[in-house]
Amino acid sequence: MKNTNDLKEIWKKNESTTVPPIQEVTTTAKGTIGKIRNKLFFSGFSVAAILGLIIYEQQKMQNEMLTTKIGLTIMALGIVLYLIVSNSILNMFLKNEFSAFDSSTFLDKMIELKNKLELLYKKIITIYFIALSVGLFLALIEETMSESLLHKVLSYALSAGWIAFAWFVLRPREMKKLYSLTDSVNALQNIRNQFAENK
């Protein structure tokens, strides 16, 4: 290696053999926007549908006991809260707002965002599963009152089974996402430290 200009020459020898057609990029970009819109629409639609269903249930099914009303309301609030939060998080990541910042600032913003997300995720997932479990049991009280003992035992056992499944299978699965998020924050922090050393 005679001098460092040789490095530049060697560097520039590396070219992609094929440049993807520009339509591939624009089609994917338009598709991404479409997907975001669909996700946001679906999420908003889900919130509206759940609320509508709960109001319908409260009014038409003639539930008289307060426990049923409270139970259904808690379940609905849990689902709505989960959808709103996950939707807003999705939105933050998909908007790519920091992508044109300088890399040091970009890393700061990403770390800040991921830290917020981590905290939010931990709390929201727990609230969501507690709300579903409590709400379901409260709603079951009135539903099972007129049933035979066997039916009552079966209803509660099935509900308890579902809650156990949600708590011990679904919740840890959601929490795994959180652990990978924590890994990402640590890795970003590590790179950020390299930039700080260079400042």
Next chain:
Amino acid sequence: MNFEEIYKQYYQRVYRLCMGYLNDKDWAKDVAQETFITIWQQLGKFKNESVIGTWIFRIASNQCLRQIEKEKRMPKGQMPKEQEDKTSNSIEAKTAFLYKCISELPESERLIISLELEDINQSEIASILGLSEANVRVKIHRIKGKLSEKFNMCEEWMQN
């Protein structure tokens, strides 16, 4: 400058930056594509406050940094398979060796040297990465020294 012109003028340069950071052809192509998708989406927001090249390389650098989320795919320092068997002093072998050496550097240094080799001036590199110009200059000097040393060792080894 419209998107088509940007794409034609910058695709290979962005691809090389991604290759310098990742040293994996397919992955570099994916990240280059993600970069141009972001450019397409954000082009309307570009306000001529900086040079368009600086803006493009900021997006590309940040897109590379985001790959930390896919860390498990990172083939740090691996030679592409087709290059591994080549023991000749060919330009392809040298190119593969250079990219391998760069991919073994810490992330920030990979970006600094890739931008420098792409002929971007040091004040622009500082602006892309958010570092001081003096530090960029020192870093480039050190990294080039390291790379030249590795190349000399490699050339000696090939001659023996």
